[in-house]
Amino acid sequence: MPTTIYKNANIYSHHQHDFIQDAWFEVEDETGKITQVGKGTPNKIADQIVDVHHQFIMPGIMNAHTHITSVPREFADRVDERHGTTPEVATMYAIHNMRDLINNGVTYIRNVGAQFDVDIAVEQMRKNGFIEGPRIKTSGQAISMTGGHGSDGGYEVDGVDEMRKTVRTAMKNGAKNIKMMVTGGVLKNGETPDDIQLTFDEVRAGVIEAHHKGYTVAAHAQGNTGIKEAVEAGVDTIEHGFDIDDETIKMMKQHGTAVVPTLNAMYGIYEFGEGTVPDWARQKVIVNIEKHFKSIEKAAKAGIPIAMGTDAGTPYNGFTTESAYELQLEVEKAHMTPAQAIESATIICAEVMQVGAEYGSIEAGKFADFIVMAENPIDDISVIQRDKDVYQHGKRVHAANVQTIEARQAEPIAEAGR
Numbered sequence: 001m002p003t004t005i006y007k008n009a010n011i012y013s014h015h016q017h018d019f020i021q022d023a024w025f026e027v028e029d030e031t032g033k034i035t036q037v038g039k040g041t042p043n044k045i046a047d048q049i050v051d052v053h054h055q056f057i058m059p060g061i062m063n064a065h066t067h068i069t070s071v072p073r074e075f076a077d078r079v080d081e082r083h084g085t086t087p088e089v090a091t092m093y094a095i096h097n098m099r100d101l102i103n104n105g106v107t108y109i110r111n112v113g114a115q116f117d118v119d120i121a122v123e124q125m126r127k128n129g130f131i132e133g134p135r136i137k138t139s140g141q142a143i144s145m146t147g148g149h150g151s152d153g154g155y156e157v158d159g160v161d162e163m164r165k166t167v168r169t170a171m172k173n174g175a176k177n178i179k180m181m182v183t184g185g186v187l188k189n190g191e192t193p194d195d196i197q198l199t200f201d202e203v204r205a206g207v208i209e210a211h212h213k214g215y216t217v218a219a220h221a222q223g224n225t226g227i228k229e230a231v232e233a234g235v236d237t238i239e240h241g242f243d244i245d246d247e248t249i250k251m252m253k254q255h256g257t258a259v260v261p262t263l264n265a266m267y268g269i270y271e272f273g274e275g276t277v278p279d280w281a282r283q284k285v286i287v288n289i290e291k292h293f294k295s296i297e298k299a300a301k302a303g304i305p306i307a308m309g310t311d312a313g314t315p316y317n318g319f320t321t322e323s324a325y326e327l328q329l330e331v332e333k334a335h336m337t338p339a340q341a342i343e344s345a346t347i348i349c350a351e352v353m354q355v356g357a358e359y360g361s362i363e364a365g366k367f368a369d370f371i372v373m374a375e376n377p378i379d380d381i382s383v384i385q386r387d388k389d390v391y392q393h394g395k396r397v398h399a400a401n402v403q404t405i406e407a408r409q410a411e412p413i414a415e416a417g418r
Contacts, residue, residue, distance in 0.1 A: 002029040004394065005046040010376070011037070011362050012058035014347040017339035018378060019056055027368040032393025033358075034368050056376050058342060059361055060107025060369035060392065061384070062349035063134075063309055063323045064260045065218075065239055068094040068101075068122065069114045070313025073320070087116040094122045097312070098133025100319040103398045105390050107369040109134045110309070110353050112179040112218050112239065113142035115153040120174035132397060137177050137353050139218070140170050143206065144181035148197040149188050149220065154181075160205040163198075167209040177353075178210045178217045180235070183226035186269070186284045187314065193222030193242050193288060196229065203233035216354060218260070222288070224248065231257045237307065237352060240265070242288045244295035249302045258352045260309035261296045263329040268316030277315050296334040306336070307352040308345035324384035331381050338381045368394040 007024040025037040026044060036044065069090040085093075094114070101109065111119040123136040142154040143166055155166045167178055182198050184191030191197075203219065210217045216237070219230035224243040231238065231251045238244075238252075241259045251257070269277050269285045300306050310326045312319050327341040336344070350360025358366050372389040390398040 001031075002047040003027060003035065003044075004029055004048040004050060005042050005044065006050045006052050006057070007042055008054050009052040010054060010056045012056070012342060012346070014343050014361055017337075017343070019058075019376060022054075025362055025368075027394040029394060032367055032395065034362065034364050034366055036364055037362060052372065056373045056383075057362065057370050058373070058377070058384075059346040059359070060134075060371055060390070061105045061308075061323050061345045062108045062353070062360065063101070063106050063312065063326075063345070064110045064112075064237070064307045064349050064353060065262050065309025065311050066097075066101075066109045066111050066319070067113055067311070067313035068097045068109070068111050068136075068319070069116075069118050070097070072096050072100070073316070073318030085115065087118060090115045090118045091122065094118050095131050095133075097319040098122065098126065098131060101312075101323070102133045102390060102392065104320050104323065105371040105384070105388055105398075106134050106319075106323050107390070107392050108137075108350070108353070108355070108359055110137040110139070110177055110218070112139045112177065112220075112309075113150060113154060114138075114140060117141055117173055117175075124174075134392075137355070138175055139177045139179040140173055140175040142179040142181055142220070143167070143170070143198075145197045145202075149181040149183070149185045149191060151181075154179075157198075157202065160201050163202045163205045164209055167206045171210070171213055171215060176215055178206060178215060179239075180206055180217060180219050180230075182219045182221040182230045182235075183223050185220065185222060185240075186266070186281050186288075189278070189280050192284065193240075194225065195223070196226050200229050200233055203230060203235065207234040214354075216352075231255050239309065240292070240311075241295055241299070242292045244299050246298075249299060249304060252299070252304050253302075258305035258307050258348075259296065259299050260307050260352075261292075261330070261334065262309050262311035262326075263292070263296065263333060264317045264322055264326050265311035265314045266292055267329060267333070268314065268322075272316040293333040296330070297336070300330075300334060300336050300340060305348050305352060306330070306340070306344045307349040308341075321385045324382075327377075327384060328381050338378045341381055342377060342384075372400075 117140040184195030219235040347360040
């Protein structure tokens with residue numbers, strides 16, 4: 001079976017929390033899987049050899065919190081969302097956003113709430129080769145209480161029986177992750193992040209149903225009481241997590257709960273939303289943003305798994321460079337190390353999404369999803385935001401520029417024996 005070797009590379013290793021210099025790896029072209037990783041001169045003959053010229057390779061970016069049916073950022077001023085949308089329009093937005101994500105190095109996402117279950121259909125289209133974009137762990141429509149956060153585009157449930165029925169329905173429709181709105185939030189008027197919206201019994205019933213199928217549960221939980229309720233009920237990830245204290249961290253360790261911070265969802269509104277985002281929403285951001293940063297810093301220092309997610313689709317928080325910018329915020333605002341930030345968007349994200357056996361690192365047996373950068377993001381995390389070559393399952397799906405394409409043409413096969 002034809003293979004390609006990438007040589008003269010600096011390859012990120014989550015075992016060393018750094019890049020391994022003068023490294024190479026081999027990809028089986030038909031399967032798109034990595035077969036071998038080594039240092040120095042390749043010890044194998046390949047059908048094609050690509051010289052990386054000592055650039056920096058890390059796994060493709062993984063984003064555990066997106067909403068791909070949201071209006072693309074560059075279209076926002078043309079759309080009046082008060083009139084709602086349709087399945088056709090939501091699908092159009094999703095296809096556009098998928099293309100932006102992959103072109104910016106995002107090769108796998110977990111979509112945690114899509115109107116009309118559009119993410120499920122889009123993932124099937126991607127799998128069948130009709131559209132380009134990251135692979136999707138689908139959630140379909142999110143689940144909220146009647147009139148609760150996200151209820152305008154998702155399932156509404158009241159009571160344990162309705163929750164059980166709705167989770168079963170979501171999985172029947174193709175959801176591989178269940179998204180529950182446990183608390184209120186920022187972008188809905190008349191509620192706060194501290195509001196409890198789903199009861200413990202409702203959340204627990206949904207968790208039991210999802211876990212029976214081996215699927216994960218993501219809980220929108222911002223205030224402290226709601227976070228604790230969700231953790232105790234057994235959810236797999238806390239989304240946002242504005243108010244995490246020592247008791248919460250202890251509970252998370254006991255339950256194996258991870259956190260998906262979505263720092264830019266708050267920061268984008270804080271920095272750019274004055275005069276465009278409603279005052280009632282921006283005031284909630286102002287009250288909670290510093291607490292949010294400190295909570296994620298506390299969780300990261302305590303060893304709680306941090307999986308990168310952006311909440312892409314919120315104001316000033318789109319589908320292009322924002323996934324990479326989230327890593328910069330993790331470093332600058334939550335005081336994580338560059339290595340921690342990189343791993344939050346690669347190996348940890350893959351493990352949280354339960355796909356770590358095949359994604360999240362440059363290792364034998366895993367799919368060759370990776371990005372190629374000219375500079376070292378350990379030295380400057382913002383490097384990841386710049387244009388880069390993007391590979392998905394061993395195929396280059398975005399090239400940084402013509403010069404890099406020419407620099408990486410395959411060498412003659414005889415070169416492999418050197």
